[in-house]
Amino acid sequence: MDRLTNTIRPYAWGSTTAIPALLGVEPTGEPQAEMWMGAHPGAPSRLDRGAGETTLSAVIAADPARELGAATVARFGPRLPFLFKILAAGAPLSLQVHPDLTQARAGYEDEERRGVPIDAGRRNYKDPHHKPELICALTPFEGLCGFRAPKEAADLLEGLDVDSLKPYVDLLRAHPEEAALREVLTAVLTADRTETARTVTEAAAAAAHLGGPYQAYAGLVHDHPGDPGVIAAMLLNHVRLQPGEAMFLGAGVPHAYIDGLGVELMANSDNVLRCGLTPKHVDVPELLKVVVFEHGEPGVLRPEDSDEEVYETPVDEFRLSRFLLAPGGAPRRLPDTTPQILLCTAGAPKAGELTLAPGQSVFVPAGETAELSGSGTVFRATVVV
Structure with a gap:
């Protein structure tokens, strides 16, 4: 086996203290968001087998069958199909969804055919793979995951008593579930940005005053003033994980991490479609093709006591x-x-x-x-x- 040297990614939303505290080192004062373990081309782990340091991706490429095993290569090709991370959120990540495997392949082939540069800000599909994820809390961890029932979302928005939110409340109460959620999310993301910014400001002020179930949403506006993702986030379930609890995020499920330290395991892909809470590109038409418009309680995973406590998920790329x-x-x-x-x-x-x-x-x-x-x-x- 090989001891790994891993890269820490300094994304702006990262905590300045959580990863240093885990590693037992002094904070640098800069955000440290993720430590990557694996063979992702963006930051592959490094190792030394006696001939000098090299990357795990280079080692695997030199002899995939030896490093991954014949069964893994036959199932997933000559690549490590997962990326392992320590994730430390000090501020909310972007509100996002991931495509399923069919959508990822079709989207990637379409953008390749149209000649969209792989590093273009408007590029949606960086590779032909899906990106299911699992986050397991190491500290108390907050996130958003999946839609609330339309009636519950309507009650939450109505409680803010903001006039410009009332059309959304009416839509949520008047339509069948899928249509209600689709229409409201579309309306939020396509509304005039100046008007939306005013709505977000009023909603955030009301949420801060009300506290309780609104507190998590009030905090979003501090990092993303005027962002329509603040309103979109109120359509989602607010989740709190305790250490050792985990949450699985499948294709089409809107989600965001808000705060906390966790271990994240995902399929090795960069495919992300953003809904908000970000200055990056939001492709609303493509997003609406990928989002699954149905409510559901986020399933909190708690492994049974055993010699090996397994977090069961419905995917094969990782365990x-x-x-x-x-x-x-x-x-x-x-x-x-x-x-x-x-x-x-x-x-x-x-x-x-x-x-x-x-x-x-x-x-x-x-x-x-x-x-x-x-x-x-x-x-x-x-x-x-």
Whole structure:
């Protein structure tokens, strides 16, 4: 197995303290949003097998069958199909959705055919892959996930007592669920921006005054004044995760992370369609093709107690599990049929002969035996084949 050196991404929404606190280092004063573990071309992990440092992506490209295993290559191609992260939100991320696999392939091929540069701000599909995600809280974690029932959204908006929101309230009460949610989200995102900014200001002031269930939405306007995403966010469920709880985000489900530190595991893709809370491009017509307009309670995942606590999801590109290693406990021998990344988040456990500190990780190629021992918490990212 290989100890990994990983890149920390300094996105503006990142916390200045959460990742340094996990790693046991002094904050730099700059935001530290995500630490990437994997073979994503934007920031691949690095390792050294005795011939000098190289990237995990280069190691996999040199011999995919050896590093990933024949079954993984046959199922997903010669690439590590997941990206593992530590995510630290100090401010809200953009409100967004991800396409399903069919939509991603069609969108990518269309933009390639039309010659839209891959790095263009208006580009929606960076690759032909879908991007389901799983976030597992390491600290209390807040987010938005999925639509409220139209009646509940109407009640929330009506409680603000803002005149310019009343047409949205009427639409939510008058139409069947799918039509109501579609019409209101479309209206919010296509309204005159000057008028919307006034509505957002009034709504945020009312939310701050009311507190309670409105408090999370009041905070959004501080980072995104006048952004229609503030109103769109009120259509969504507000979710609070406790440490060890997780949330799965499938295709078409609008979501945003607001605050907290977590472990995130996702399919290895950059495909994001934004709804708001961002200065970046919002392609409303394409967004409306991808959003699934149905309400639902966000499913909070709590693994059952076992030697390996698994967070079950309906995708094969990744599988997340957690080991809580107690002092004096028996070593845990891990399956060796798939590639895996092991991440320590607490204590000083050992992966094979390597002792891990919080924030440190290792890559275990397919076919190589891995054993966990000692005391601490280790998350395991792998694939399902």
